[in-house]
Amino acid sequence: MAASVWVTDGRPGPASCHDPRVLTDTATLQVVLDVCGVFVFALSGALVAVRRGLDLFGIMVLAWVAGLGGGIIRDVLLGLTPPVGVRDWRLLAAALLAGTLVFLFYGRWSVITERAPEARPRRLATRAVRWLDAAGLALFAVSGAIVALNVDAGPLAATIIGGITATGGGLLRDLLARQVPEVLQRELYALPALAGAAFVVLLDHLDLLSTVTVWLAVALVFGIRVLAVTLDLNAPRALRTPT
Amino acid sequence: MAASVWVTDGRPGPASCHDPRVLTDTATLQVVLDVCGVFVFALSGALVAVRRGLDLFGIMVLAWVAGLGGGIIRDVLLGLTPPVGVRDWRLLAAALLAGTLVFLFYGRWSVITERAPEARPRRLATRAVRWLDAAGLALFAVSGAIVALNVDAGPLAATIIGGITATGGGLLRDLLARQVPEVLQRELYALPALAGAAFVVLLDHLDLLSTVTVWLAVALVFGIRVLAVTLDLNAPRALRTPT
Amino acid sequence: MAASVWVTDGRPGPASCHDPRVLTDTATLQVVLDVCGVFVFALSGALVAVRRGLDLFGIMVLAWVAGLGGGIIRDVLLGLTPPVGVRDWRLLAAALLAGTLVFLFYGRWSVITERAPEARPRRLATRAVRWLDAAGLALFAVSGAIVALNVDAGPLAATIIGGITATGGGLLRDLLARQVPEVLQRELYALPALAGAAFVVLLDHLDLLSTVTVWLAVALVFGIRVLAVTLDLNAPRALRTPT
Numbered sequence: 001m002a003a004s005v006w007v008t009d010g011r012p013g014p015a016s017c018h019d020p021r022v023l024t025d026t027a028t029l030q031v032v033l034d035v036c037g038v039f040v041f042a043l044s045g046a047l048v049a050v051r052r053g054l055d056l057f058g059i060m061v062l063a064w065v066a067g068l069g070g071g072i073i074r075d076v077l078l079g080l081t082p083p084v085g086v087r088d089w090r091l092l093a094a095a096l097l098a099g100t101l102v103f104l105f106y107g108r109w110s111v112i113t114e115r116a117p118e119a120r121p122r123r124l125a126t127r128a129v130r131w132l133d134a135a136g137l138a139l140f141a142v143s144g145a146i147v148a149l150n151v152d153a154g155p156l157a158a159t160i161i162g163g164i165t166a167t168g169g170g171l172l173r174d175l176l177a178r179q180v181p182e183v184l185q186r187e188l189y190a191l192p193a194l195a196g197a198a199f200v201v202l203l204d205h206l207d208l209l210s211t212v213t214v215w216l217a218v219a220l221v222f223g224i225r226v227l228a229v230t231l232d233l234n235a236p237r238a239l240r241t242p243t
Numbered sequence: 244m245a246a247s248v249w250v251t252d253g254r255p256g257p258a259s260c261h262d263p264r265v266l267t268d269t270a271t272l273q274v275v276l277d278v279c280g281v282f283v284f285a286l287s288g289a290l291v292a293v294r295r296g297l298d299l300f301g302i303m304v305l306a307w308v309a310g311l312g313g314g315i316i317r318d319v320l321l322g323l324t325p326p327v328g329v330r331d332w333r334l335l336a337a338a339l340l341a342g343t344l345v346f347l348f349y350g351r352w353s354v355i356t357e358r359a360p361e362a363r364p365r366r367l368a369t370r371a372v373r374w375l376d377a378a379g380l381a382l383f384a385v386s387g388a389i390v391a392l393n394v395d396a397g398p399l400a401a402t403i404i405g406g407i408t409a410t411g412g413g414l415l416r417d418l419l420a421r422q423v424p425e426v427l428q429r430e431l432y433a434l435p436a437l438a439g440a441a442f443v444v445l446l447d448h449l450d451l452l453s454t455v456t457v458w459l460a461v462a463l464v465f466g467i468r469v470l471a472v473t474l475d476l477n478a479p480r481a482l483r484t485p486t
Numbered sequence: 487m488a489a490s491v492w493v494t495d496g497r498p499g500p501a502s503c504h505d506p507r508v509l510t511d512t513a514t515l516q517v518v519l520d521v522c523g524v525f526v527f528a529l530s531g532a533l534v535a536v537r538r539g540l541d542l543f544g545i546m547v548l549a550w551v552a553g554l555g556g557g558i559i560r561d562v563l564l565g566l567t568p569p570v571g572v573r574d575w576r577l578l579a580a581a582l583l584a585g586t587l588v589f590l591f592y593g594r595w596s597v598i599t600e601r602a603p604e605a606r607p608r609r610l611a612t613r614a615v616r617w618l619d620a621a622g623l624a625l626f627a628v629s630g631a632i633v634a635l636n637v638d639a640g641p642l643a644a645t646i647i648g649g650i651t652a653t654g655g656g657l658l659r660d661l662l663a664r665q666v667p668e669v670l671q672r673e674l675y676a677l678p679a680l681a682g683a684a685f686v687v688l689l690d691h692l693d694l695l696s697t698v699t700v701w702l703a704v705a706l707v708f709g710i711r712v713l714a715v716t717l718d719l720n721a722p723r724a725l726r727t728p729t
Binding site for chain 1: 319320321322391396397399400403404407414418421423424426427428431432433434
């Protein structure tokens, strides 16, 4: 029970990822990160669905695919079946909540922002979506690498699977919505994810994986991605409709 | 051998799905349902291929993908490798038979129906395709849920995997044929599948899963879907070519 | 150690595929074939990316998907997780090398060939790409069937998985690049792959699988495919941009 208390404290220590104490720790941490990541990506899927003129059920399907697709691909590649994306109600609830929110509020929001295109709300929303998207990328890259390391997938596999977990949901969303996948167009989209996953692998190799360093890896991906978005103001290319 | 006789009788009983007698029972039942479902969905894939101007081999590929795709995704998600879709010759034969039939008879059929657009044959065919499609959806939703329960995937996973099994083949078909996936456009397409899978999960939980109740679940999905199609006469949207 | 010497000699013998000597033999052989196949298909992915106007990172992603996609699908279908495509650095290096080469030399090559459309370099390049593509198809069909046989997937599954391995990477490439999949349009594309995989299965059944006969199977697929390309000069349809 001492280990449990230690975990609840969330105190970082010199233990490796293979230490059961940290495993429990990162397992709890990971659910939090996964739920947040699913919610954010599901928002993006629902927004794409609305812009494509789909009805409520199409919105829910795209929210589910975008939010849970990356984790499902990750689990299939690692042999963790059935994937957590089809059996954890918390992840499903996060995706459906995102779809419902977009369905309820998108119309009202559009009216406000179209009336005043340069108004503060629109700019705030655009910025919020970008930051949330970057956060989702960061959370999934790190959690993907940790899950892969926990099943001893090896350093290269953990890095690549981190990148796939972070980009897979958006890729499936774009395939279903018939738009050019973002991952092919944004040079600094997959790269920060791969860098963050590689950082997690390095931390694990050095026995430095802890709550603090995991959050550091998330911040690393988030920072690179936000920087890329900020410096790339003329070509946002986010959620593009097909030409 | 008594169990075998019992199974051959197909008599429903108070045994749960985890009872080997019912497992054998549903295994036999499931092959029948799967072969029928593969055939029906393969017909839809072959028809899409013909309308896209593909040659014989393209027809066969789309028939195979549409007919077997859902089951292959189901087995990959459940860790049942190699999937039954690549190793059971009966399923393969059903898909190729559907492709061959469409290749041989579509031209002749088109001549008849184009000459008299309002003739009885065309209306009969359209209705038949819709009913067969609804039957495929029903069969795959139920068999998907049963397979998932048989490997102890849990109630939520069994429900969602039933829905994925029923809609996955059509989704792959639409992706390859570059048309907007049906599952995004028909609000009452995936929903009856999920409802049927959930009904199977409920039956299993109540120890009421038997040949009779399995067929009841199939009828439930089929009925909802046919009702949705019947009430939606102005917007059939079946097998649409892309805009 | 005698077995190891025997393997290094590469001498064919009457041993079956399940003989550890031949398994080691084909394992070494397979890495060579896989690396070559990945390189060739990655070239095709990178070329598609360049023609779609993607940047360096888009080229790398499509090279990776086209080169490694088929093998990853193969391993997922066989339950070999994590797939070799995400954990073997040699395969990854082959894909990235192909992407880099296309990025560096495509511009220069285009200038030469556009200045003199009928010049020798262009014809040589077109012929080289076709032969390399046929070689990739042959290598992956055979290695896919061998991997499937090594995990006792059964003859039908080994044949179909050989065909999927050979065509899967190109399929994913075309889906991401939003062009009509080649496998749907070229009648003699998937068929030689299936024939080669079936030939490998037959050899294994007859206990005739050896280094020599494996190369014979590769030559068979390559020969049929090159013949099909040579006789189909008016409709090459290779690397088409979407209409």
